[in-house]
Amino acid sequence: MLLIPSGVKAVFFDAVGTLLFPEPSAPVVYAEAARRYGFHLSANDVRKRFIAAYQREETADVAAQWVTSEARERDRWRIIVADTLAGVTDPEACYLHLFNHFAKPSAWRVNSDAAEVLAVLQSRGFILGMGSNYDARLWPLLNTFLELAPLRDRVVISATAGVRKPGRGFFHAVLSAAGCEPGEVLFVGDDLNNDYDGATAAGMHAVLLDPHAKYSDIPHRITRLADLIG
Numbered sequence: 246m247l248l249i250p251s252g253v254k255a256v257f258f259d260a261v262g263t264l265l266f267p268e269p270s271a272p273v274v275y276a277e278a279a280r281r282y283g284f285h286l287s288a289n290d291v292r293k294r295f296i297a298a299y300q301r302e303e304t305a306d307v308a309a310q311w312v313t314s315e316a317r318e319r320d321r322w323r324i325i326v327a328d329t330l331a332g333v334t335d336p337e338a339c340y341l342h343l344f345n346h347f348a349k350p351s352a353w354r355v356n357s358d359a360a361e362v363l364a365v366l367q368s369r370g371f372i373l374g375m376g377s378n379y380d381a382r383l384w385p386l387l388n389t390f391l392e393l394a395p396l397r398d399r400v401v402i403s404a405t406a407g408v409r410k411p412g413r414g415f416f417h418a419v420l421s422a423a424g425c426e427p428g429e430v431l432f433v434g435d436d437l438n439n440d441y442d443g444a445t446a447a448g449m450h451a452v453l454l455d456p457h458a459k460y461s462d463i464p465h466r467i468t469r470l471a472d473l474i475g
């Protein structure tokens with residue numbers, strides 16, 4: 246159970262890893278895509294390669310001061326797929342296959358707490374929204390999953406905002422979507438650096454969703470979304 250600090254008027258949520266999860270998991274989907282293009286590796290090998298490739302792109306984004314765009318997001322995923330699945334017969338086709346896979350609602354599941362948590366927060370008068378480092382592929386998901394309907398009017402996507410989390414400009418876009426001062430916004434997400442530290446640095450309240458209880462030293466954390474409503 247977590248009490249939302251007094252003075253908070255708006256609650257914004259991260260998307261992937263907080264409200265939305267790939268199902269099957271990304272490593273399983275990548276391994277299947279690799280197999281389709283003539284390259285066999287385990288989901289575990291995918292996971293290791295993916296983390297390394299993903300981290301290289303994070304470093305590139307730090308150097309670019311977190312500037313992003315739809316084009317940059319496509320490039321990011323093209324590079325991550327090419328690096329993670331180096332060995333496939335047709336890297337471009339494999340990338341497109343994966344890019345399109347994750348644009349489909351059938352590739353995702355919604356956090357089972359989401360419907361209740363969002364309905365309760367809405368009934369308590371909170372302004373609700375979403376702040377995501379994903380890209381335009383979020384829209385088909387938002388338009389399909391009715392549980393997420395309370396968020397649809399205030400969606401900040403980094404590829405559109407031009408800056409990604411944890412960049413300060415991203416959180417400025419959240420404030421303008423919320424119509425609030427920093428101290429009036431609570432940001433909820435599963436990524437320590439992008440969500441928790443980024444929002445805190447922007448003067449917001451932050452809560453880390455930590456389902457596997459990995460961050461016991463973080464003061465404001467919950468292990469399930471339902472803890473937000475006590």
Ligand SMILES: [Mg+2]
Nearest residue numbers: 259261262435
């Ligand atoms: Mg996340």
